[in-house]
Amino acid sequence: MIPAAFDYHHPSDIDEVLALLDEHGWEAKILAGGQSLIPAMRFRLAEPGTVVDVNGLAELERFEESDGFLHIGPMVRHATIAGSELVRDRYPLLSDAAEVIADPLVRNRGTVGGSLVHADPAGDWGSVMLAYRAELTVRRAGGERTLPIDELFLTTFVTSLEPNELVTGIRIPAASDGEGGAYEKLERKVGDFATVGVATQITLADDGKVSAAGIGLTAVGATSLRAAAAEGELLGSGAEAAAIEAAAVKAAEASSPTADTRGSEEYKRDMVRVLTGRALRRSVDRARAAS
Amino acid sequence: MATTMSVSVTVNGAEYTADVEPRMLLVHFLRDELGLTGTHIGCDTTHCGACTILLNGTPIKSCTMFAVQADAQALTTVEGLMSNGELNPIQEAFKEEHGLQCGYCTPGMMLTGVALLESSPEPSEAEIRMAISGNLCRCTGYQNIVHAIQSAARAMAGNDTSVDGGAGGGNGASEGGGE
Amino acid sequence: MSTSQELGGLGCSVKRKEDARFIRGQGRYVDDVKLPNMVYMELVRSPFAHARIGSIDNSGALEIPGVLAVITGEDLAEANLSWMPTMSHDQQMVLATGKVLFQGQEIAAVVGETRFAAADGAAAVRIDYEELPVLVDPHKALDASAPIIREDREEKTNHIFHWESGDRESTDRIFEEADVTIEQDMICQRCHPAPIECCACVADWDATNEKMTIWMTSQAPHVHRTVFALVAGLPEHKIRIISPDVGGGFGNKVPVYPGYVCSAVASLTLGRPVKWTEDRTGNLSSTGFARDYHMRAELAATKEGKIRGLRVKTLADHGAFNAAAQPSKFPAGLYNICTGSYDLENAFVEVDGVYTNKAPGGIAYRCSFRVTEASYLIERAVDLLADEIGMDAVELRRKNFIQPDQFPYETSLGWSYDSGDYEAALDKALEMVGYDDLLREQEEQRARGEIMGIGISSFTEIVGAGPGKTFDILGLEMFDSCEVRIHPTGKVLARIGVQTQGQGHETTFAQILAEELGIPVDDITVEHGDTDTAPYGLGTYASRSTPVAGAATAIAARKIREKARKIAAHVMEVAEEDVEWKEYEFRVKGAPDRSISMGDIAFAAYTNTPEGVEAGLEAVNYYDPPNLTFPFGTYICVVDIDRGTGEWKVRRFVAVDDCGTVINPMIVEGQIHGGLTEGFAISAMQLIDFDENGSMIGSNFMEYLIPTAVETPTWETDRTVTPSPHHPIGAKGVGESACVGSPAAFVNAVVDALSPYGVRHIDMPITSDKVWKVLRDAGVTE
Known part of the structure; x- marks a missing residue:
């Protein structure tokens, strides 16, 4: 597993990085942590002609x-x-x-x-x-x-x-009073990508009502997804069990998973529901503790 | 043929300079160019951790970094664990607790363990298990590796190195079965 | 006078000798070998599972600076090397000619001055393919519409073999008469041993001396030497195989693989040392897989729970070539050990092997030739029967165990179990786990809607192949060997025919010698793995090292003692018959103060030999075991299930093993830990799977899952000791017991947990989505 040959640049400032990107366009690939890029290059799934290493640039x-x-x-x-x-x-x-x-x-x-x-x-x-x-x-x-x-x-x-x-x-x-969030990840083992992941972040106003809600879904669509309708279920609610369950159902509806070795479509969709509920409950606990 | 670049690294306290292709993986540099074959290779996807080394004291997988990226950095490999002819307590502990069998994952495991004990001198079992979860072992089932790291922690703290219930059939099993 | 403890003899947890180099990073594995002038080889593999090869265009590869050669199947055919024999009466392509039969099959070998040149060259080889219909499902292999995979064979069928064991008619009769029968289809899924070190070799042809040296990841270096001699036509004394430190085997490194052969050919061609290092993708996609047994198990019993008969029908998927690494006369290995620990009237087992467009195999993944399949089958079936008749799984086992006074016990399928005390192991495990309390707790938890399960496996292993007249590999009888030499100063060099991949042979074999010779373990060096120096042996797999080579070691030492007795008598100036071996020294009978140590005898053997006795003190033994050995044990697993996600976690796992005499308790416990972890991996997460095009789903560690320290349970181990009556030191072998016995315990536990919802069986690997489906269908999910 040997990558194809490439030119390596290790610029000392961001302008130099940008100049290289300008010069090489699609041929260039930025090397950050390399934990996805380097394996992809070893498999020759990625064969950039130019690699621009941005490690060590303090601003980044x-x-x-x-x-x-x-x-x-x-x-x-x-x-x-x-x-x-x-x-x-x-x-x-x-x-x-x-x-x-x-x-x-x-x-x-x-x-x-x-x-x-x-x-x-x-x-x-x-x-x-x-x-x-x-x-x-x-x-x-x-x-x-x-x-x-x-x-x-x-x-x-x-x-x-x-x-x-x-x-x-x-x-x-920046975090403020009444905020809380949680991430729930279902994985087959450490080191695995998520079967399903759910990120939730809520803000409770002084009256205990949800004044802001963010719900992101991992591994259940072509991209990371926002579960907007689920967020809507929470807004203005008291984050009570029924509101959380309704949001969890909406989050599941927002997902469009595909079956693979990690599970069937219906399994993953239900995991969005289960994990959303768990993440929200933890978020609420944390938000109340931060109030 | 691709051009080469000069790379200067400090490995186990010694300076090395070599010209390498940019695509040379750090693990191949250590093994093939420097002859430090204690660092191993077990996969292509940065999962197994057989290639674990310390980069400025932090454990990383050297198959997922190019040699040129190590320029001007300080690396520690298993060959650098001994000091003044003395084994590192973690090396002693892996032997004492039977924390290795085929030995292939062992260098990476020990380096991860050393880094853990550096940042957390009295880790819980759960902390140890999490810390070594980027290093795969197929022989030991990890239990004695955990014991070894616990034992090394005690040794580093200046305490006794024995582990209760550790290797050696210490849970009441018949030790003298042959007689 | 010494004690066993001082000597480091049997029963001592001697720290391992080999660790000195491993903890320093000084282990020497094949890829660590670097020779002057060495070049590198890379293989070109097929992206298709079944396709006719059109043209192979090497020109682009050969234009790459540093590329030295491209070898194809056509090139090998000229030297009559394009096919090689497997260990199962089949042949396998070294490099494909005509067509490819599985994805990942080797098509060309590219040699370059550097790793880079070899890899670039391999990427530049252009091959035209014409895709052919693909056979993935073994159940369709014998359909009239199935493509015939093996055009090289005379018989145009995908059927490889039919094998059966037992008495079909009388077994059928038992089933007709029985009060109760159960039947279950179950799969031991295709999986892969995946040692952390992949396969590798360095082939070095010395043209001057016409000698080929091959460093190679080999569990059986002598067998591999003979295969090389037969395949390549090189004289066997001009071949030297060195299997140095090996980074785990688990069966993966028993067969000969195309990469080895190509490296040797390349070295012969170029006159330079050639290194081939397999990558993980190559390892998982082309080297020996394990299992892939599709089984139907049936039990017949009385309504009181006395098991009467077992009937098993199995379809075995061997992939494109039958490359099962197993004794020649056993196409289904030792699968007919499947009557397990139970005394039953009769059994009948049949297996049909078929070809499919998948990687060749199957080898035994930490298992003595299909014993995991057998053990899993019977231990699952017994639970199904318990469920059927409403009897506790423990009571059912107890009721049917072969009793201690029945040994040696002849099974209805022809094995003669040497010894056993199954109830003792069961009772110990039950006590350790607190079984009665657990049952109460389960009842309470179920009342609260919590889901927990208890799984039991009381397995019987069969290891130590084997008696040479029955067991052979390519005709080579499965003896094993040890050669012992005592130097004048009483220090010992021993060489053994088996080869360690982490089992600790350098320590345990020295302990056997320490015990037998009265020489401290520190004064004994054990070497192995170099065919130029070690005596011929069949290798390390199937837990055979201790049962066979361990016996050879003890016998060789006893031969030395016979000669030593003469020297002892001479030195002490007494008659030979007045000398006895006692407490690790030769003593004069009736004069306990007069004794001589083996060390002093060794000196005399070189300085003061009696008349008529040759100088020197050494012996060799080639041991042909009279029978196999039958380790056993009981494992109990307790699982908790997350009703939201379907994840199952092992709360406790208790393992009581009986491997007979224990040489080194520390090492034995380590073997059990490792075996349990591999059994857990198989039960929970490992599967080599293919899509409908025969493409492997994930030939890397992203998809082929190896448990980490986080998922791996904590193991609670203990043992009983029932020595083997026919082994010189009573040992039985232990390396595989835990991997063989544990899968049923995990699966039984999960099935038990889900049994209130009508579940009788779930196939491995038990992934969380399978469990979730049960919970969903039962309407009890979170």
Whole structure:
């Protein structure tokens, strides 16, 4: 399993990265954590002529809470999130997800941004970021734009990013009182992709009613999915059992899984229901504790 | 033929410089170029962890990184576990607790264990099991590997190295069956 | 005077000698071998399961700098090497000619100066295919419409063999008369041993001395040498196979694979050492799979629960070539051990083997030739019968066990069990797990709507093949060997015909010698795996090392003692008959203070030999066992089921094994842990599956699942000891018991948990979606 030959670049700043992307277009591939790309290259499923290694660029590793956001640089490793006390205290959905991605060694290398732009519907960050309503900062030579997470995924392994664009930042709203989230992942074993994953994030207002809700689904469609109707079921409710069950049913309806070795369509659809219920119950508990 | 690039790495405290193709996997660099064959290869999909090494102290799978990416980095392989001719406590513990059989996953397991004990000197069993879950073993069923890491933790803390209920049929099984 | 503990003899948990190198990263596996001038080989594999090969265009590959050669089946045909014999009276293509028969089949070998050149060359070989209809389902193999897979065979059929054992008529009669019968279709699914080290070899042709040295991942180096001699026509003394440290075998490294043969041909052709290292995809998609037995089990019994008869009909999918690695006269291995631990009147078993467009096999995945299939079948069937007649599964087993006073016990299918005490193992396991409390707890949990199950397996193994007149591999009788040499200073070098893949032979065989010779285990070196130095042996698989080579080791040591006695008498100046071997020394009868150690005798053997006695102190033994050995045990598994997701988790697993005399308790326990973990993997997650085009679904560790430390249960082990009456030290072999005996325990536990919902059987692997379906259909999901 030897990759095809390629030219390797290790730029020392982002402008240099963008210039290389401009120059090489589709021929270039950004190397982040490499935990999906390198195996794909070993199988020669990916044969980029140019590899642009963005490891070591400090700007891409930004990881801090400021100006009302939690900023997660695209090169922040899964393990960094899993090991962060700030995240454990204030962003339990992130923490939940980071602890179940792949395996501990892969988490030491794999990155949030790399995983997101890989756009594997079975990747865990997509649904988590949907639940958080994350925004991406996307740069190209001479320009920058903000991309809502809902506009990132086009289909399996395909994003709306242009070949000359680089994600330079990911941000989610800073945690506030009354927020809680959780990630539920059903996997066959550690290191497996999700059979089904569900990310939920809710905000309880002072009156105990749900004032915001985000629900993202993993591995049950061509992309990570937002369960918008399920979110609607929760909004304005008291997050009581009936509302959660109704949301769980709506989430299952929003999914369009395909049968594979992990299970049948109907199994996966029902797992969306079961896991949504579990994630929401944990989210509510956490939100109440954070009120 | 693809061009080569120069890579300079510190491995187990020694400096190495070599010209390699960018596509050379770090594990092949260690094995083929540096002759450090204690790091093994068991899959193509970054699942098995036989190739685990420490990259600046953090365990990673060296089959899922290119050698050129290790430029200017410090690596530790199993060959670097001994110091001043003394075995690392984890090496002693793997032998004492029968934490290995065919030995193929062992270097990676030990390095993951060393990194765990560095960050968490008194890990629970669940923590150990999670920490080594990126390293696959087909021989041991992991139980004695867990015992070995627990034992190493105690040794590093300066305590006794024996494990209750560990290897050696310690649960009342007949030890003298041959006589 | 020494004790066994001081010597490191039998029963001592001696720390392993081999670990010194492994913990330092100094194990030497095949891929670690690097020779001057060495080049690399890569295989080109078929993307199709069944296709006619049009043209093979090498030109692009040969233009790549560093590519030295492309070898095809046509090239091999010129040397009459395009086919090789399997271990099951079949032949297998080395490189495909004419057509390919399974996805992943080897078509060409590309040799390059570097790994890169070889890989690039392999990627550049262009092959035209004409796709053919594909046969995936073994149940359709004999349909008139099925494509004939093997055009090379005279008989134009996909039927390979019919094999049967037992008395069909009288068994049928029992079923006609029986009060109760049960019948169940069950599958031992196709799976793969998947050791973490894939297969590899380095072939080095020395043109000057006309000698071929092959480092190779081999569980049976001597057999492989003989196969190479027969296939390649090289004189056997000019072939040296070295199987160095091997990173796990589990049956995977018993057969000869095309990669080995191609490497040797490439080295002969190029005059340079050639290394081939298989990748995981190649390992899972082309090397020996295991199982793929589609079984119908029937039991006949009285209404009181006395089992009377067993009837088994089986379809065996062998893939494209019958490459089962097993004794020649046993096309279905030792499958007719399937009467298990039970005393019944009669049984009849039949197996039909068929070809399909899948990888060839099947080998025994930590199993002594289809014994896992057999054990699973009977232990599942007994539970089904218990369910049918409403009897506790423990009581039913107890009622039908062969009793201790019935040994040696002749089974209705022709085996002679050497020894056993099944109830003792069962009772110990029940006590350890607290069975009565568990039953109460289950009742309470069920009342609360919680789902838990208890599964029992009281298995009997059959290992240690075997008596040479019955058991052979390619005609080679399945003896095994040991050669022992004691140096003048009393230190020992022993070489054995078996080969370790992690079982710890360098330690346990030294312990046997320590016990037999009274020489400390630290003074004994055990070597193996090099055919130039080790005595001929049939290799390590089927848990045969201790039963066969272990016996050879003890006997060789006893031969040495015979000669040593003469020397002892000479040195102590007494008559030979006045010398006895006692407490690890030779002593003068009636004069307990007069003794001589083996070390002193060794010195005398080189410095002070009696008249008429040759100098030196060494012996060799080729041991032909009089019978197999029959380890047994009882496993009890307790599972909890998540009613939302269908996931099942092992709460407890108790394993009581009886492998006879225990040489090293630490190593035995380690073997049990490993075997249980592989049994768990098979039960819970492992399946080699194909789509309707014969494409393998996931030929890598993303889809072929190996449990991690997180899923793997904690094992509680103990043992009983019933020595084998015919083995020199009473040992029976243990490497596979746990993998053979445990699948039924897991499955029985899950089925027991779900039995309130009318479930009688679920096929392995028991994935959470299968369990969920039961819960959904019963309307009890979360």
